[in-house]
Amino acid sequence: EPEVTQTPSHQVTQMGQEVILRCVPISNHLYFYWYRQILGQKVEFLVSFYNNEISEKSEIFDDQFSVERPDGSNFTLKIRSTKLEDSAMYFCASTEGGQPQHFGDGTRLSIL
Amino acid sequence: GEDVEQSLFLSVREGDSSVINCTYTDSSSTYLYWYKQEPGAGLQLLTYIFSNMDMKQDQRLTVLLNKKDKHLSLRIADTQTGDSAIYFCAESIRDNTDKLIFGTGTRLQVFP
Numbered sequence: 470e471p472e473v474t475q476t477p478s479h480q481v482t483q484m485g486q487e488v489i490l491r492c493v494p495i496s497n498h499l500y501f502y503w504y505r506q507i508l509g510q511k512v513e514f515l516v517s518f519y520n521n522e523i524s525e526k527s528e529i530f531d532d533q534f535s536v537e538r539p540d541g542s543n544f545t546l547k548i549r550s551t552k553l554e555d556s557a558m559y560f561c562a563s564t565e566g567g568q569p570q571h572f573g574d575g576t577r578l579s580i581l
Numbered sequence: 582g583e584d585v586e587q588s589l590f591l592s593v594r595e596g597d598s599s600v601i602n603c604t605y606t607d608s609s610s611t612y613l614y615w616y617k618q619e620p621g622a623g624l625q626l627l628t629y630i631f632s633n634m635d636m637k638q639d640q641r642l643t644v645l646l647n648k649k650d651k652h653l654s655l656r657i658a659d660t661q662t663g664d665s666a667i668y669f670c671a672e673s674i675r676d677n678t679d680k681l682i683f684g685t686g687t688r689l690q691v692f693p
Contacts, residue, residue, distance in 0.1 A: 512669065517680055569614060570626075572626070575624075
């Protein structure tokens with residue numbers, strides 16, 4: 470069964486550094502999402518992306534965050550200048566639209 | 582506003598049934614979902630129900646939806662130790678993005 474893949478599985482970065490989290494959604498899916506889960510807390514919506522543009526973003530998704538679909542397969546989340554509070558599990562999800570979202574296994578981001 | 586609530590813990594004996602409950606506030610939900618998360622792992626889609634349905638059964642899983650009370654439940658029959666995990670309910674919001682709003686998660690502990 471096709472699946473969403475995320476890399477790396479764990480990223481350790483110094484505070485203030487830029488980080489890029491990568492996702493390969495399921496190939497025929499059109500809608501892409503990033504979610505965040507701080508340790509021990511609920512999963513929170515960050516941003517949705519469709520037709521090569523952001524369709525919605527949450528209050529968490531400030532100017533330090535950006536998303537990109539640089540080619541036909543990858544979907545990336547960039548954090549420009551990381552803060553300690555960005556430490557979390559980041560999940561990518563995709564759907565063909567009107568169907569359940571399929572999630573990747575997540576990237577654990579640790580900011581030192 | 583959009584809010585999804587769950588009880589935090591549930592402990593059951595192996596072989597018994599488990600019932601995990603969820604309440605939500607947004608009446609414009611399209612789908613309601615149950616995801617399973619094992620320690621350190623990603624979000625596994627267990628089952629989902631369309632908002633105009635009352636019940637859905639899938640092997641050991643039964644989902645009940647009371648739209649009037651905005652209440653969703655997941656029943657796991659013959660609960661096994663491998664079912665121990667955190668269970669998240671989530672609703673997809675009927676807007677142009679179908680973003681998911683997650684509950685706080687219920688930690689299910691199955692003991693022999």
